Amino acid sequence: MYSRGESERVLGEALEGHREESVVATKGFFQMDDDDPSSGGLSRKAIEQELDASLDRLGMDTVDLYQIHRWDYDTPVEETLRALDDAVRREKVRYIGASSMWTHQFADALHASDRLGLERFQTMQNHYNLLYREEEREMLPYCQQEDVGVIPWSPLARGYLTRPHEEYDATTRSETDDYAREHPYFEGGGREINERVEELADEYGVTMAQVGLA
């Protein structure tokens, strides 16, 4: 859904001649066409149609990791899992992954795939950084228990952890990134955490980004 598929086109072009040695991941779920409700969600139709469209844009026959971007409250998870399992069998996808959901939903999905003998989600792409640590409560221990790889998103809080808070708006990205304002990075203890990261970076002689990521 990033720039309505444009990022997949750009990536596909950049990877020309380097596809074999690259591990390529993409996602499905968000509606790609405002006039076509079945261009989003995780029904069999949406997955089959949108995965083919992603592969076309990437210029690939097979993508290494195909992730579901969100939980679909309108589709039984068994339908989604069967469609994803078929995509693996048809060699359009090598591994499947999930993103941003509650642990109880992820547990339901893994139990359903085990019960039905279908491909399991191998990865969880979740929001995780020094300012958003909810995942430490249940999701990360659960992923460890289930041997699921974790791919945190916005590990630097969209750049907020990479410079002093009063300079956050210094770049084009931060100035125009509405999502940074939707997440409560600047509220509660956010500023204090930002100041502590700066202090530690000075103490160790490294960048704030290095401390934030570590």
Ligand SMILES: NC(=O)c1ccc[n+]([C@@H]2O[C@H](COP(=O)([O-])OP(=O)(O)OC[C@H]3O[C@@H](n4cnc5c(N)ncnc54)[C@H](OP(=O)(O)O)[C@@H]3O)[C@@H](O)[C@H]2O)c1
């Ligand atoms: N699954 C989901 O729902 C979901 C949601 C959001 C994002 N994502 C994924 O997560 C990935 C990363 O998200 P993000 O861009 O928000 O990550 P991030 O690592 O939190 O932020 C990256 C930003 O940090 C700033 N920065 C400053 N110094 C840096 C340094 N040394 N190294 C790297 N960045 C530095 C840059 O912004 P400035 O130019 O402002 O300095 C850069 O754009 C994306 O590929 C996206 O696909 C997934």
